[in-house]
Amino acid sequence: MLVASIARKTLNLKRHRIRKVVEANGSIEIHLVPSKRSSLVCSGCGRRCPGYDTRKQRRWKHVPLWGIPVVLVYAPRRVQCPQCGVVMEQIPWSKGKSPLTIALSMVLATWARQIAWKVVASFYGFHWNTVRKAVKDVVNYGLAHRDIGDLLYIGVDEISRRRGHIYHTQVYDLVEKRLLWSEEGRTKVTLREFFVSIGPEQCRRIRAICCDMWAPYIDTIKEMLPKVHLVFDKFHIVQHLGKAVDTVRKEEAARLKAESPELLKKTRYIWLKNPVNLTENQRLRLSDLEKLNLKVNRAYLLKEAFRTFWDHTSPLAARMHLDQWFWWATHSRLQPMREFAWMIRRHQDHILNYFKVPIDNGAVEGLNNKAKVISHRAYGYRSAETFTLALLHGMGKLPEPPLTHRFV
Numbered sequence: 284m285l286v287a288s289i290a291r292k293t294l295n296l297k298r299h300r301i302r303k304v305v306e307a308n309g310s311i312e313i314h315l316v317p318s319k320r321s322s323l324v325c326s327g328c329g330r331r332c333p334g335y336d337t338r339k340q341r342r343w344k345h346v347p348l349w350g351i352p353v354v355l356v357y358a359p360r361r362v363q364c365p366q367c368g369v370v371m372e373q374i375p376w377s378k379g380k381s382p383l384t385i386a387l388s389m390v391l392a393t394w395a396r397q398i399a400w401k402v403v404a405s406f407y408g409f410h411w412n413t414v415r416k417a418v419k420d421v422v423n424y425g426l427a428h429r430d431i432g433d434l435l436y437i438g439v440d441e442i443s444r445r446r447g448h449i450y451h452t453q454v455y456d457l458v459e460k461r462l463l464w465s466e467e468g469r470t471k472v473t474l475r476e477f478f479v480s481i482g483p484e485q486c487r488r489i490r491a492i493c494c495d496m497w498a499p500y501i502d503t504i505k506e507m508l509p510k511v512h513l514v515f516d517k518f519h520i521v522q523h524l525g526k527a528v529d530t531v532r533k534e535e536a537a538r539l540k541a542e543s544p545e546l547l548k549k550t551r552y553i554w555l556k557n558p559v560n561l562t563e564n565q566r567l568r569l570s571d572l573e574k575l576n577l578k579v580n581r582a583y584l585l586k587e588a589f590r591t592f593w594d595h596t597s598p599l600a601a602r603m604h605l606d607q608w609f610w611w612a613t614h615s616r617l618q619p620m621r622e623f624a625w626m627i628r629r630h631q632d633h634i635l636n637y638f639k640v641p642i643d644n645g646a647v648e649g650l651n652n653k654a655k656v657i658s659h660r661a662y663g664y665r666s667a668e669t670f671t672l673a674l675l676h677g678m679g680k681l682p683e684p685p686l687t688h689r690f691v
Contacts, residue, residue, distance in 0.1 A: 286304050286311060286313070286348065287301045287304050287313070289348065290304075290313050290345075290353075292687075293346075293386060293687065293690075294355075294375070294376050294384075294386070294687075295375065295687035296315075296318075296375070297318075297321075297375070298317065298318055298321040298322065298323075298324070298375070299315045299316065299317055299318055299321070299357070299375070300315070300316060300317075300318045301313055301314070301315060302314045302315065302316045309351070309352070310351065310352040310353065310354050311348060311351055311352070311353045311354070312354050312356055313345070313353065313354070313355050313356065314356045314357070315355060315356065315357040316357070317360070323360060323362045323372050324362070324372060324373040325362050325364040325366070325367055325370060325372070325373065326370055326371050326372060326373040326374070327364060327366070327367035327370050328364065328366050328367055329373065330364065330366070332362040332363055332364045332365070333362065333363055334360050334361070334362055334363070334372075335360070335361040335362055335363045335369050336360065336361050337358050337359075337360045337361075338358060338359050338360070338361060338371075339358060340356055340357065340358045341356075341357060341358070341359060342354050342355070342356055342382070343355040343357075343376065343377050343381075343382060343383065343384050344382060344383050344384065344387055344409075344413070345376075345384045345386065345387055346384070346386050346387050346390050346690050347407060347408070350408075352408065355376065355384060357374075359371055359372055359374060360372045378420065378424070378684075381416065381420050382416070383413070383416060383417055383420065385420075385684050385686065386686060386690060387417065388416075388417040388418075388420040388421055388684075389417075389421060389683065389684060389686060389689075389690070390407075390417075390690045391403055391407065391409070391413070391414050391417035391418070392417050392418045392420075392421040392422075392676065394406070395414055395417070395418050395676065396676060396677055398660070399660050399661050400414045400415065400418070400661060400673075401661070415669060415672070418672050418673070418676050419672055421676065421681075421683060421684065422672050422675050422676050422679070422681060424681075424682070424683070424684050425675075425679060425681025425682050425683065426675070426679075426681065428681075428682045429679075429681055429682055431456070431463065431481065431485065432485075432488075433458070434456060434458075434463075434481075434485060434488060434489060435458060435488065435489065435490050435491075436456075436457040436458055436489075436490060436491050436492075436493070436640070436642050437454055437455060437456060437457060437463065437489060437491075437492050437493070438454070438455040438457050438492070438493045438494065438516075438642075438644045438646070438647040439452065439453070439454055439455075439474065439492060439493070439494040439500055439504075440452075440453050440455070440494065440495065440516075440644055440647050440648075440651060441453065441469045441497070442651050442654050442655070444467065444658070444664065444667065444670050449467070450467070450468065450469045451465050451466060451467050451468075451469075451667070451670065451671070451674075452464075452465070452466055452467075452468060452469050452473045452474055452477075452500075453465050453647070453650075453651065453654070453674075454474075454477050455646070455647050455650055457493065457642055457644075457646055457647070459680060460646050460649075460650065461678060461679055461680040462650065462654075462674055462675060462678040462679045463477070463679070464477045464480065465670075465671045465674045465675065466667075466671065467667035467670075467671075469497065469499065469500070470499050471499045471502055471503045471506075473499075474499070474500055474503040474504070475503050475506075475507060478503075478507040478508070486507060486508055489508060489511055490511065490512060490640065491511060491512035491513075491514055491636070491640040491642055492504055492508070492511055492512070492513055492514070493514045493515075493516050493642045493643055493644050493647075494513070494514075494515070494516060494644075495515065495516050495519040495644075496515055496519065496520075496523075496626075496630055501513070501633075512636050512639060512640045513633045513636060514633060514634075514636045514637050514640055514642055514643075515630055515633045515634050515636075515637070516643050516644040516647075517593055517634075517637060517643050518643060518644060518645065518648060519644070520627070520634065521590075523623060523626065524586055524589060524623055525555050525586070526619075527582070527619040527620050527622065527623040528554050528555060528579070528582045528583060528585075528586050528619075528620075529551060529554070529555065530619040531578055531579050531582040531617055531619050531620065532547060532550065532551060532554055532579045532582070534578075534619075535547060535577060535578050535579050536548070546572075547572075547577075547579065550568065550572065550579075552565070553565050553568060553569050553572070554579055554582070554583045554586075557590070558587070578617060581615055581617060582615075582617055582619070582620055585608070585611060585612055585615060585617075585620055588608055588611065589608055591604070592604050592605060592608065593637075595638060596638070597638065598635055598638040598639060601635055601637075601638045602631075602635055605627070605631060605634075605635070608624075609624050609627065609628055612624035613625070650678055653677065653678055654674055654677075654678065657673050657674060657677045657678075658670070658673075661673070
């Protein structure tokens with residue numbers, strides 16, 4: 284029979300055989316039994332063992348054929364293993380207590396990486412939760428079999444899961460550009476769980492960590508990895524500097540509102556952009572504004588002077604540049620720039636680590652954008668666990684279960 288032949292080849296049956304194929308309730312049921320003289324294999328350690336007893340029949344959803352649901356029916360046996368005790372036999376088409384075959388999990392999970400889970404469920408005629416179980420099975424396999432032994436540089440950042448300040452802490456491998464870990468919250472406890480999960484030996488291999496200046500992250504990294512190079516992400520530092528310049532612009536625009544309400548209107552990005560990125564009209568307007576004695580122009584010049592700080596190749600030259608810039612900023616009589624300068628002074632050792640280990644979270648920002656795409660594709664996720672599954676599935680670069688036949 285065609286169905287039996289397809290099932291036999293795609294399931295790679297060795298210790299089992301197909302007894303019958305029947306149609307029941309609009310589904311194709313494939314009934315399996317043990318092959319004669321086949322040995323039993325322990326699901327725990329993989330060794331051959333004598334049988335113990337037979338349990339009641341179980342049903343597994345399999346990949347549909349021609350749009351018709353397929354169900355595998357089999358009464359699994361227990362084995363008496365000298366190492367593991369009395370346990371269930373190894374089922375080649377499924378893992379653990381999952382109601383899905385490995386092949387179906389892979390089909391659903393492959394599509395779930397590309398389109399919304401609800402669309403996948405509708406296309407195959409399953410409930411949304413079935414797709415979630417498939418993704419969970421594939422992610423759990425990947426986490427159990429992934430190799431992070433070459434982990435040297437990691438980036439730590441947070442991403443918003445939904446409104447109301449609900450954040451997830453994200454840990455990325457900066458070399459492989461993959462997501463290693465995601466958990467709801469951005470506290471010391473949240474990040475500490477990651478370091479505990481990889482173990483002290485793996486922690487000792489990490490050479491440098493890049494993160495923003497969020498105090499709980501800093502404290503946890505210093506506690507768990509006291510000897511690691513902690514590098515503050517330059518993109519977050521530039522972002523803080525941009526906010527300081529924009530604050531000066533807002534304050535000056537408010538002060539000049541009565542006498543020159545149009546002077547600084549629609550100039551925000553003129554002051555925040557790099558000069559090479561300005562349009563021709565923006566260059567002309569900046570040239571006109573620079574002729575005036577504006578506070579925001581002084582803030583702009585300080586911003587441009589700080590931008591060249593990242594071009595240094597020597598830690599000593601970078602420190603000298605930072606010291607000089609600090610003096611300019613603190614004597615500028617611009618309070619937002621002074622506050623930024625003192626923030627830099629408090630964290631300057633970790634900022635200068637960039638010139639020892641030149642890593643940043645540029646790749647992290649790109650991966651965070653991908654995480655937002657994954658979230659928006661499903662119009663958000665209600666639970667933290669499901670959100671984590673979706674992120675690890677989409678960005679974890681996890682190994683997948685081996686299959687004798689790929690359906691997609």
